[in-house]
Amino acid sequence: MNILSFTEAAPSQLLVFFPGKDYTESAETNDYHTKRGYFMKYLLLNYILEPTAWPMEPPAPGSVFHLSLSFILISLALLLAWKLRHLGEPQAIRLLTGLGILLFCCELYKQLFIYYIENNGHYNWWYFPFQLCSLPMYLCLFLPFLTARKRALLFTFMYQYNLLGALLVFAEPSGLMHPYWTLTLHGFFWHGILVFIGFFILFSGRTSSGNDVFLKTTALFLSCCAIAAGINVLSRQVALPPWQDADMFYISPFYPNTQIVFHQIAERFGISAGNIAYLAAIIAGAFLMKEISGAVSKHRKKSVKMTRHELL
Template sequence: MTPMTPPPMFGIFHISTVLAGTLLAVFFAKRAAKLPKDRIIRLFGILGLIMAFSELGKQLFYYYVVNDRQFDWWIFPFQLCSVPMYLCLLMPLFSGRRRSKTAEKVQNSFCTFLATYSLFGAVMALLWPEDMLRPFLLMTLHGFLWHLLLVFLSLTVIFSGLGDFSVCGFLDAVLLFFGLAFIATLINVFGWYHPSLPGSYPDMFYITPFVMTTQPVVRSVAEAVGIVPANILYLLSISLFAGLICLAVRRLCR
């Protein structure tokens, strides 16, 4: 497959896709939020399967078509915006009429995470889609549709009241986030010492301790204070913005 020139950021494709996709996400989220909660969870499970199959297709495309049967650690599916796929797949397991309080708490933390951390990550990626504008149209569309689907999932949680936006509820989402960041760090370390494609390395959550991040602002911080301190500040900043979203939702839903 012949590569193309990637669409430019803030060009017609970028702006029109984000605007149209966001409007559709809001429209369908409002409709989905009217469903019974058990059906919403079932819908999330189905969407999780769709995301998993699309991610598998992406991995196979890069493995066979782009990278000549070499695995590219850079696209390993464990970024902040990859996490909703796993949460949606797991969520139905914590559903049902006879679920325990622990299962309910886990499901609430998943939903709160989607409505805060995932929404922030999706919006930032859509506003600055440098890593999504690829030389293959199929992969570019995959990136935009994926993040617009995250907006839909997040808004569905908010409109339906599925999450727990209390202080304790948000703290559960924070614990989940930092637990996932720890797993991302393990992947980053493992992939660094077990490379596959020359020049490729994992940068899950953009917190590899070995190379300065590609994130513009965080990179400047890393140049000033070092990679690891900058990564910690980066994670805390994401949590701050997620907390602001949680606070806004709590006030709007009163």
């Protein structure tokens, strides 16, 4: 099958490739570009998505699958981050930009898989790519175009907020478990990459532990929360039932927070209370990450000072 024979097919012949769709003789279905779109969809479904739609029983949190894969990925992330900690700035930017491209390709596959395989051509806003752990995909792609000062801010943000988020997901991985192998592995490897990015930034000394920088990263976090809240409200207006509307950053104003502990807070004291407590906990966790990076920085400086003293 090639695009020439596909575009020469009559609309009724397209039923062979997309059964169940109503193709009638019209200018639209006879249009070359329309048929080319059908051909690309045919290739996507038959050669990429359907061949990789391997079903599985979703693993349970705390299962051997969860614990063993989490241990392997976090260990590899730590090892690679430590091995690559001496990379120069140009090499580090190329590495992180490359990871941003990899994350983008993985997310594109996930979105297409969910749209075509799981939801049969309907968009589920629940999977819109703007969660806290989605941000490194965008931030890493921005790095080559930013000044050194802005890059330093994003480095610190990805360490303080995204590494924290990735580690928490490994601890409570319910959102990673899917009835398909590729989606489940996508979630685990995605967060493994985030763990690598965070520890690479920490080990290479590219994170700041200053309070002024923490205020800036927190302002960036809250700005992203505002965007997430806007997506949640907007999706409520456009999502078609039975497909869910968005719950970006898990702060939907329409449902109790889905995260453990904060769900109970929301049910008892209201949705807003659960969301505020959740965001406050994330900021507190990021502050703890800042303190850890400060301790690591002091230890690094002390070690360098002792080494210089010994050489003298």
